[in-house]
Amino acid sequence: MTTGEEELYAPYQTPATATEEIEPYRTVSRSAVISVGVGVLALLGFSFPSLLPLAMLGIVLALTSLTTIRRYPNEYTGKKIALAGLLLSAFTLLVATPWHIYEYMTEVPENHVRISFSDLQPDPEVPELMIPPKAADLSGKQVFIKGYMHPGVSSTGKVMHFILVPDMGTCCFGGQPKMTDMIEIKVTDPTQSIAYSTRRMKLAGTFKLSYPQAKLGLKDVCYSLDASMVKK
Structure with missing residues (x-):
């Protein structure tokens, strides 16, 4: 068989691309x-x-x-x-x-007690007492607490006097919080004056009780804190 005949009768080879598996x-x-x-x-x-x-x-x-x-x-x-x-x-x-x-x-300064707003709420077992005994026992003590600035001072620049509230809802939407959800903050160090912010704050100082009264446009404020430390 000649070379030409071998090429003629050789089996057909499909292109490689046709046999590749997809x-x-x-x-x-x-x-x-x-x-x-x-x-x-x-x-x-x-x-x-x-x-x-x-x-x-x-x-x-x-x-x-x-x-x-x-x-x-x-x-x-x-x-x-x-x-x-x-x-x-x-x-x-x-x-x-x-x-x-x-x-x-x-984060808690030395000789300070960590508290939260839950410690300041009325005792369910003694509902007639608006200020719980636990809060009364804290009066005059050095405490550390976290909270948010009430927006009542949002347009006054840096301040040394504001109201602290427990959550973002009260912080951002304003309004009149519950009596036990407010702490009047008085910053004792002028170098720590602070501008309004929606960020959670850390404060330390002397906790006090006072007769419920109007403060910064809010009524029935009965807790106060002479803050020696204010941090965002």
Whole structure:
């Protein structure tokens, strides 16, 4: 058989591109994408401890995504996205949590008692007493408390006299808070005068009781604090 005949009767060779297997379409894991978004939001946990649970949610979502991708490699993709979400949330949880614990353990000045607005509320067992015995016992003592500036001084620049309230609702929307949800703050150090802010504040000083009276446009203010320390 001649060379020409060999070429004529040789089996037909299909182009390589025609025999290549088409790669199946894979969907990006939805939980991987969500884990990144949650991980970014979790970074706010450095400023707001109440958002730290988002870091745990981000870790769960990322691990769920990685497990799904490993089980169904021909159907799902997005491993790098899930790893990014995992790193964001893990970083926040591992760094912000001990940082907040350290801050909590060291933020109260020496010889001061940590209190909260819940300590100043009426005792359910003695509802006729508007000022609970626990609050009365604090009178004259050095205390440390956190709260928000009432917006009544929002347009007056730096101030040394304002009302402290317990939450953002009362802080941002104004109005007349409950009597036991207000503390009249008198800053004793002029260098610590402070402008209005919606951020949570830390204050330390001498706690006092007074007869309910009108203060800074609000009525029935019965608690006061001579603040020697004011921090945002």
